[in-house]
Amino acid sequence: MLRPVALLALLLASTPAAAVETMRISMGDVEGAEVRISGPGLRFGGDSEEGDFVRVGAAEARVRRRGGGGLEVNGAPILGDAVRFRAETESPDAGVAEVAPLRAGGREVRGEVVVRLAGTRLQLINVLPLEDYLAAVLGSEMPVSFPLEALKAQAVAARTYALQKKLEAYGSPFHMGSSVLHQVYGGMDREDARTRAAVAATRGQVLTYELAPIEAYFHASCGGRTESGAAALQRDLPYLKPVDCPCGELPASHWSAQVSTAEMDAALRFASAGLRTAARTATGRVSRVAAGARSLDAAQLRQRLGYTRIKSLSFDVERNAQGFRFTGRGYGHGAGLCQWGAKVLADRGQGYKDILAHYYPGAELQQLY
Template identity: 40%
Template sequence: MTQPLKRPLSGLLLNRFITLFKYSVGLSLLWWLVALPVQAAVEMRVAVAERLDRLAVGSSTTAIVKDAGGQGVGQLPQGRSVTVSAEGRALRLADWRGQAFWVEPANGGYVFINNTWYRGRVLVMPVEGKVTAVNWVDLEAYLYSVLGAEMPASWPQEALKAQAVAARSFALYRRDRSASQLYDVGPTTAHQVYKGLASEAPATVAAVNATQGQVLTHGGRIIEAVFHSSSGGQTENVEDIWQRSLPYLRSVPDFDQDAPVFRWSETFSAGQFEQRVTGIGRLVSASPEQVTPRGRVMSIRLQGTSGSRTLTGTELRQALGLRSSLFAIAIQGDTIRVDGRGYGHGLGMSQWGARGLALQGYAYPQILAHYYQGTVLGQIQVAAQW
């Protein structure tokens, strides 16, 4: 049985072009925009729903339904949704049963998955006896949504452009390493936030179009262009956080002083802390055992009335719901106060820092050169689709 759908927001046209150019910029470095090898049109695979008992799928236009092998089995009517459910190792989509199904909107339509509209098409498949939906979407169209979800559309255009290049680079880095997996990225901060059409805005779409195909490279390879909200004044060296060696993720001064999370504090009652960090009783002392040169907590020993535990900074951050692992704990009677700075892991580009530099008049290549040291701004070339 089909259900009527609400109409999606009007889409913004994707302006495709192929170009090669160069220019030199930099706070202290000289960059040259270089061409990378020509490749076919790039699609991202985004897992927008994972391991659900059932989900709804539909289309803003008539959609073609294909089986796992790509053979057409029928159509979905415009503006109606159907339920997809798992049946053992197979799926049931409306009246069809099969190993997996493609739903491909016709005439530039949008696909509907569980109350959210997306560009592109969707592959639904069984995973561990549940239903997973993967949105296959053009790279630039994917970025239309990511940019609007990751950075406010009201921010300076140069900051938005810097975010677009970083997000494109990160997406392609992930894509190159996920060929054997079911998808390239998820829709959350674990990778990049993706909300479909709902997070698109004219300003963010313009920033994606203005930087179309541009990526950051180091040693001829697209970089892992991670980013975060705010570092609290200074970003981190990657080896201090992830024990990896990436020469372009170096500690640099941040320009995020306007961030509302530049400094923050949280307070917990002794009982609240005991509920969130179990096994030690009431907290008596908190002693960082390992910190980065910038003060970010890597491990901390918690001594309580009935035991002790050593946690990583990330583990304690998650247990207490803190914004970052750049914090200090003070026990004040029956209250535990946590004072901290920044939001996120502190690696790569700070979004609030990018905003700060843009407001000072820096262009997006300069912003990127600051946060990703020694990188080159390159242009992927997309083969013409005739």
């Protein structure tokens, strides 16, 4: 397998900018042997960035798997195992065409849709510009009321993360799973002037390390010090080192939770009597809990009790009459960009480049396109 740095060079050298700028997101498999695609000025072509699109000649295209293999569109066989659709509204002044939303498998989506034959199944993939994708997801990743410099830092982190996922999936039919699609279209009503401005102001900017996009993890709040990538996510990366963060001063960084003895016994899968924190990471987060001779990975305990209930691994736990009382700081895994910390730094007048340099030390900001 090629190293990521080689993949980036390959991507930049051999494909037009348009390919770098698009994301392919799975819409899932079609149930049944046929899927219908519709939209104004419906066109279809090969599944490539440079492909020519021709008119379908109908408002709807029915794509079917042929008995002997291959695909057909409205009864006519096509070449290859994938077909791409787009809807175009043409202005009366010749030459100006705008891409319009499509309906595919009962859902309305932006950009283009690919129907792909995967074994005997039909797979739907949404192809949309990376910048449109970012404008749609930014509002569900960070409160839109946050200062613009914090939103810009988030936009760069999200762009870098998406591009890194794309490189990781190089050569695969899609880069992200269908749960991401829910974020895109679920977040469309949160798209507003501020998220658009943050994405536009940082267009094409990504964080790199040794010429490859970094793994730009982010989280809501670290509680005062970020966690290393190794401790939080088993990603031992030079730019995911613990740094101090001003979010610890915020009341919102503090949380507590009550867990009954029965719930704790069930989560541990052993008796909770004498429960204690058995090991902590260098930043003070709990890495292991123990009771008697048995112990459990703290991340696993957090997963079993619920991520929204046990908001972080930065906690103390005490026995009380009702069971166990957790008091903690921060929300999330704690690695990379701390969103509440970014808000504090932006409120203090720091720009997004300083914010990114703080949370991803050693990473370089590059203009990719």
